[in-house]
Amino acid sequence: MADLPRADPWRGLALPQLPGLLTLTPHGDAARLSLRGEAASLAPLGAALGLVLPTTPCRAATSGTRAALWLGPDEWLILTPPDDPVRDTLAAAIPAGAGALVDISHRQAALTISGPAATEVLNAGCPLDLDPCVFAVGMCTRTICGKASIVLWRQAMETFHFEVGRSFAAYAAGLLSAAARLAARRAG
């Protein structure tokens, strides 16, 4: 089968930018792996990834350009550059019948949302409490944004990684644009 180039899901979409308040940057091409594994096999899986898989709920671990996001008690989302050979290493490290690895690179599209208005804009669609005391730096979770299921990861105090199903990219861009207009009006 022909190896077709992947279309950029954010192409042609207006992403809101508010100088000094909000910056939205498409994350670009990435490899995404859905990893399911049992407690007994976490050490070899972590070794294959070169990091310790987080077992505390809603925490992310990073090592270089790789990140492992806790999504459930036996479920992680691995984010890594598209040319990373870790997929094969990781697949080989899964004990037979005790885990699963699914390549979901094409399923999702991501944005980096940053700036002092980031939490306000996200909270227009996401019901989570994004106060840093509750959703601290390094925390990640699956949640919702309007009608779309998203994965949200706080990378820094005012920087969020925002993963959404790629067919929801236009919806997410529209929702965030509307929220940004309100934020701009409020800021005067």
Added chain:
Amino acid sequence: MLLIPCPYCGPRPEIEFSYGGEAHLARPRDPAACDDAAWGDFLYARTNPKGIHAERWRHAHGCGRFFNALRHTVSDQFLITYRIGAPRPEIAA
């Protein structure tokens, strides 16, 4: 918005959850051995209490796990949530 304490993720907004019906209903091991009344009871008869109700919930837009909860059906208050497989906690109304 109502906050529901997920046993894994902690208190989270209710729209992340989906309801899963009454908890602690065991499917008969051999449905073919049930008479119609027993099978009908399993399928349709529910306690429907006015008061504390043990029910299943799923943190669908979160960790994705099912868990059980004791909820008061009058006040809509979640008294406790606990993991699947754990026995129903004793709680006075």
